[in-house]
Amino acid sequence: MPDIVVVFHSGYGHTQRMAQAVxxxxxxxxxxxxxxxxxxxxxxxxxxxxxxxxxxxxTYMGSVSWQFKKFADASSRxxxxxxxxxxxxxxxxxxxxMSGDKQGTLLTxxxxxxxxxxxxxxxxxxxxxxxxxxxxxxxxLVSYSGAMAQSPSDAGADAxxxxxxxxxxxxGERVAQIxxxxxx
Ligand SMILES: Cc1cc2nc3c(=O)[nH]c(=O)nc-3n(C[C@H](O)[C@H](O)[C@H](O)COP(=O)(O)O)c2cc1C
Numbered sequence: 001m002p003d004i005v006v007v008f009h010s011g012y013g014h015t016q017r018m019a020q021a022v023x024x025x026x027x028x029x030x031x032x033x034x035x036x037x038x039x040x041x042x043x044x045x046x047x048x049x050x051x052x053x054x055x056x057x058x059t060y061m062g063s064v065s066w067q068f069k070k071f072a073d074a075s076s077r078x079x080x081x082x083x084x085x086x087x088x089x090x091x092x093x094x095x096x097x098m099s100g101d102k103q104g105t106l107l108t109x110x111x112x113x114x115x116x117x118x119x120x121x122x123x124x125x126x127x128x129x130x131x132x133x134x135x136x137x138x139x140x141l142v143s144y145s146g147a148m149a150q151s152p153s154d155a156g157a158d159a160x161x162x163x164x165x166x167x168x169x170x171x172g173e174r175v176a177q178i179x180x181x182x183x184x
Pocket of ligand 1: 012014062063094095098099101102151153
């Protein structure tokens with residue numbers, strides 16, 4: 001079994017719920033970036049030991065939260081040692097808008113993974129984009145670069161779309177399958 005860590009920030013719980021679905025699918029450990037942008041004790045060591053790292057952030061102003069960015073900047077330390085090179089990487093985000101510029105966040109996560117020399121895994125699901133499409137279908141938001149979820153701005157994390165959460169779970173499952181292949 002590959003060792004997979006989902007490292008994420010969530011301001012108000014929505015991205016956390018998504019992270020839980022990703023982790024469930026991947027059989028991964030959750031590592032939360034706190035409100036100050038810091039990891040818990042032992043967090044960096046967990047990341048260094050992992051075969052795969054899945055990055056998650058809410059979309060704030062079209063990109064990652066400042067707490068996630070603080071974590072990303074702090075990852076320059078493992079970058080110097082090339083400690084994450086050739087690990088499997090993937091990313092997910094959640095925001096209030098159907099688009100809301102979520103792609104901007106995924107591109108930031110992708111760029112972080114590329115800077116570390118990691119190997120990026122796509123969403124890998126067919127889109128739900130026909131007239132028959134329903135909001136609770138998998139990949140209703142039609143993302144290819146990573147997993148996306150949308151939560152209404154006036155609703156709590158308990159109101160998230162079942163389809164988006166299933167999309168997140170399937171995404172985690174895919175990352176685990178790819179990580180297992182690379183582990184040999
Ligand atoms: C500072 C801030 C900026 C936001 N910017 C965006 C945005 O650019 N696009 C969007 O669709 N939603 C935006 N939102 C809404 C959040 O993405 C949405 O509430 C999300 O569910 C929050 O996730 P969280 O509960 O994990 O923090 C923003 C929210 C905040 C607080």
